[in-house]
Amino acid sequence: MKDKRGLYYYPFPQNQKVRMYVNKSKDEICFRLWNNDDSKLWEEHGWVPYSAIKQAIPLYDGSKFNPNEAYDIEIARSLIAENESFRK
Template sequence: MKDTLGLYYHPQAGNPGVRVYVRREPDGSVAFRLWRQDLPEAWERHGWVPYDVLESASRLYQAERNPEADPLRLYDIRVAEALLQEEGR
C-alpha cells in the first residue's frame, strides 16, 4: 500500500493502526520506519533504519534481554522486497 508518507505494510494482521514503511536506500539496501496511530510522535523521533542495523539490534536484544523474543517480526525483509519490486514495475 502507499500513502503520502510512502510505501507500507501492516505488520500485525487486523491492526491498521500500525504501519511499517519501506524504502530502497541509494546503496540498494532496504530501510524501515515505524508509524503508530496511537504514538504519532514516534514517526518524528525515529528516522529510517537500515535492515542490517535492525538485524544487529535484534541479535543484541536477544542476547542481552530475551533469547525467545523476535524483534524482527515487525520488520519483514521479504515483504519489503516484494513491495519494492512491485512498486518498481
Template sequence: MKDALGLYYHPQAGNPGVRVYVRREADGGVAFRLWRQDLPEAWERHGWVPYAVLESAARLYREERNPDADPLRLYDIRVAQALLQEEGQ
C-alpha cells in the same frame, strides 16, 4: 499499500494502526520506519533504519537479553522487497 508518507505494510494482521514503511536506500539496501496511530510522535523521533542495523540490534538483543525473542518480527525483509519490486524500486 502506499500513502502520502510512502510505501507500507501492516505488520500485525487486523491492526491498521501500525504500519511499517519501506524504502530503497542509495546503496540498494532496504530501510524501515515505524508509524503507530497511538504514538504519532514516534514517526518524528525515529528516522529511517537500514535493515542491516535492525539485524545487528536484534542479534545483540537475543545474545544479551532473550535468546528466544524475535525482534525482527515487525520488520519483514521479504515483504519489503516484494513491495519495492512491485513499485519498480
C-alpha cells in the same frame, strides 16, 4: 500498500493502527515505524537500514515487539519490486 508517506505493510495485521514503511536508500532497504496512537513516533525515529536491524536482532529479549516479525525483509523487497514495476 502506499500512501502519502510511502510504501507500507502492517507488521501486526491484527493492529492496523501500526504501519511499517519501507524504502530503498542507495542499495539498502530501510524501515520506519508509524503508529496512529503515537504521533511522535514518526518524527522521533527516522529510517533504519536493514543492516542495523539485523545487528540488533540478537538483543531481542522476548518482549512484545519481535523485530523478526515487525521488520520483514521479504515483504519489503516485494513491495519495492512491485512499486518499481508499476513505474516502468
